[in-house]
Amino acid sequence: MNFYRTVDIDWFKQRLVMVMFCVTAAFAILVARLFFLQVIEGREYRRLSENNCIRLQAIAPTRGLIFDRNGKTLVDNRPAFDLSIIPRDAKNIETTLEKLAAYTGLPLSRMETNFSENRGRNSYNPVVLAQDVGREVLAVVEARKFELPGVVVDFKPRRHYLYDGFAAHLIGYLGEISRKEMESDRFAGYKSGSAVGKCGAEKIYDRLLRGEPGGRQVEVNASGQVVRVLKTVDAHPGNNVYLTIDFALQQKAESLMDKRAGAVVAVDPATGDVLAMASSPSFSQNAFVDGLSGDAWRALVDHPYRPMENKAIQAEYPPASTYKIITAMAGLEEDVIDTETTVTCPGYYRYGNRVFRCWKRGGHGKMRVVDAITQSCDVFFYHVGQNLGVERLAWYAKACGLGRPTGVNLFSEASGLVPTTQWKRKQLGKPWHGGETINVAIGQGYNLVTPTQMAVLIAAVANGGTLRKPVVLEQVRTAEGKSIRRGTADILGTLPASEATLDILQKGLYEVVHDRHGTGWWMVRSGKVDISGKTGTAQVVASPPEGMEDEEEIAEALKPHAWFIAFAPSNAPEIAVSVIVEHGEHGSTAAGPVAKQLIEAYMADRESKTS
């Protein structure tokens, strides 16, 4: 036993000698390498180490462009240059800055503040002195580069909104990333100082648009000038985003809303594609790119008509008479009324000791449901609402997509409000009054909707009952043109209405424009296309904006909001539109013509394309 083990051990000993040999050989390799680096090539490496000669320079990627549905460029990038300084190369920063100011004419104090504010811990990191300098500055710096050690010019393309203010809320704008944004999941991994989308498509598709930065390894001389480029990794350009909006239609919508506050949303009822989404007043996106002053920003935020708000999705208004579509639907479906049910409108409706007036003081006389929609008779719908009760009305409103965001891929969409007894008890701590149901039935009271919600609703009435999620993204293509993502058509639900009910509603909406007594007869009827729609006039209950003193202005601010929701052509709808004009006074006069002209423009454009 013992004998066997000793043999074994001796056998291991031979192998251990081999191990020692291998280890020594491996170390010989290390020493040889060390000798090569430090002794043979040492002088060259010493030289390279002296000024930290091998450096990395970032190459900014080109941000993807934004197009409309037909491939028209809406947003691109323009070449621009930033002036920076590398403190370590500059040697004497003050004199270098003074010289720079003298040669270029750029204000010295600005550069000095920028330098002290932006300076980082590593003195080899470039510090930005001036952004977006002109080509003449570039030429001067290039010509005098030996007198300006450490000064570098970086090519930094800037975002350029070709049609400044065009679809500004939908497209969004770029700005420097904030501290809060850097901590958010959306921008995880972004570097400080990077430009990111602040709202709209620029923000939502930021990761797709931004591309990937590249860089180069360069060797520089003692004053920091590049002597040669060792290696380059190209930047990857970002993807191009195609929106569903139609340039011409969007432009038309914006020009129609010029000098008014409000919103226009146009969708394709068959797909949910948003053809136009305008919120007025708009703002200049390029002003943000160039850097907005504090005053300019405050002026935007304090503006009484809220230019920074995307009214199409963020503003909530009482739906007013446009809501009668839902009241009628609920009444028909719940068998509270049928096509023949007649209500006589004397111009008022008595409930308990309160009197609710019809908008037509003298009364409408005998009304059936189609007439009531056509002439927007309040009294008829007071009756229907009273018989339905608020809970059933609320159920239908919710089933029609109200009271919750439509899910359009944009930020901060408001959900609107569908009041119920439970809601009132919870939120206001008060019981529901029967009279409130009467107000709700004609879209006043606590009801709140966004223009986009109404666009989805009217599109559903047009397309036979399908509530489609509004789609703003047509597709995303790589810089090479390969389509990598398409907007997805989602169905939100189906209107709670039978075919017969929809037929009645469609008939009513048609008569609004085509019946001599219809509320849209005078202002909306078009010789070119059959339009169906519904007017609405929303009472403003709030007090005028703060700080408003001019009496005329105050009177203006207390005027009701004007609604018009419509689709066309009536028999085979291709477009559905929702228009609100704040303080437009009457749906028929203020909002109706906007819808009409928009629809006419769209149909004319369609015809010219097909013919």
Add this chain to the structure above:
Amino acid sequence: MIDNGGYRQFDWGLLLLVLLIGIAGVIVLYSASASEFDSIQNMVFVKQIVWLGIGFVLVLVCLLFNYKSLDGWAMAIYVLNIALLVCVIYWGREAGGSRRWIPLGPFTIQPSELMKITITIILARYYTRHSSMEGLTLRSLFLPMVLTLVPFALIVAQPDLGTAMLILLIAASITVFVKIEKRTIGVLSGLLVILVPVVWTFLLKSYQKQRILTFFTPDRDPLGAGYHIIQSKIAIGSGMIFGKGFMKGTQNALAFLPEQHTDFILSVLAEEWGFVGTSVVLLLYLLVIIWGVSIAYQCRDVFGIILAVGISAMIFWQVFINMGMVMGLMPVVGVPLPLISYGGSSVVTFMLGIGILINISIKRLGV
């Protein structure tokens, strides 16, 4: 043959070598963490001294038992270590994108580091019973493969590629040392020749291939690993024969190198102390490893021999891979330079290894 119970004198030589490396490490660390902006210098350098102190205490602790009892505890140690690795997955503390540490009061333990010793112990136990002069057969290799691949997979998942690779290399070194049958070598290499191209062409996605290619040729990543290697080579080369002198390194002071006080510490040493200084440190490492192998040489117990070889292999691979990487001979993997790179877990594992080596050298004669 058995005349004096097998106890010999304490191995002062090995301890002295280790102490010298430790002192060199503290000096380099002092300089490496002295950047013009940070005040972490004192922290890093004092902490490292504390860890070295703990390490020397651990060496003494290792002498309290006979290394042969490790043979009996092997399975328990292994299972415990695996359990800790599993714990890391669930309760591990995350840092720098990987989950390696288990918090334990004011300290953290890194089970993957301890695995380097554990794998040596468990394989020593197994091979003591299963090796023969003809070499290991495919069948007898099955269990060691499983024993190695389980912790390997757990560590890759953290992810800690450097340590996982070390585990694999230590296990492979021990296995090759106890000899593999010629036919088995043939089968294994044949399998490799077939599998590698198959996996490459059919299983890997193109981005994975890119990553592997970049790993082996840092030049493909001139903005990342490639740039680090260039800066590291400049730092080392610029040291020339005698170095720039203590605290005079420029590359180091400007923080161009990532992890200059951990994985890339050698570049600071080489820049400031030159070829002469670096060669001395290299020589110290070589002596430690040779010392370890000679402890195996004088040992008369198979378990002790394999254990000593495994620990020597552990030290060897860490030094070789780290230096090879920093000098631009090898891909960039996170493997610290024993005792010089900053880090408690690494110091503790190294000192445990040294403690076991000394234990073997004292009690090596067998019962």
